[in-house]
Amino acid sequence: MPTLGKHSKAYPLKMFRQFPGWTENPKNSRKTRKEIDGEIVEVEKELDDSEYLYLQQNFTVTDSIFFDENIIFNNVTPAWIDFCRNVLHAPFPETTPVNGNRAQPQEPEGAPDKKEER
Secondary structure (H helix, E strand, O other): OOOEOOOEEEEEHHHHOOOOOOOOOHHHOOEEEEEEOOEEEEEEOOOOOOOEEEEEOOOOEEOOOEOOOOEEEOOOOHHHHHHHHHOOOOOOOOEEEEOOOEEEEOOOOOOOOOOOOO
16 A cells, blocks of 8 residues: 655656756656557656656655655665755755655754653
8 A cells, every 4th residue: 555655745857857866767657548549558657847746755756645656766865865955945854864765853963862851
C-alpha cells in the first residue's frame, strides 16, 4: 500500500532540471491511458518541462503524492538538499535524510538530550 508523506510540494519539472546533478528515471512515471488502433492501452507518460512532480520531505522527487511510488529522482546529496532549500525554497521543517532517504527531525544544536530529561 502506498505511503503518503507528511510534507510534499509540487514543482514544474523545469525547476528540478536546473540542478546540475539532476537525473531522472522516466520509467517510474505514472502510466497514462491512450487509445492506439482503437484499443485503450497504458503507456509511459512523457516527462516534459511543464510536467509537475512532487518534492517529498525526504528530498526524493516522485510523480505522485506518495513518497514510495513513482520515484523519479532519489540521488539525495547535501548539494541537492541545499538546492531544494535555497533555490526551490522547500517549505519543509528542518530534517536530515537518514536510512533509505527517510527524513528525520533534526534536533537544534545545544538542545538537551531527551534521555537525560526528568
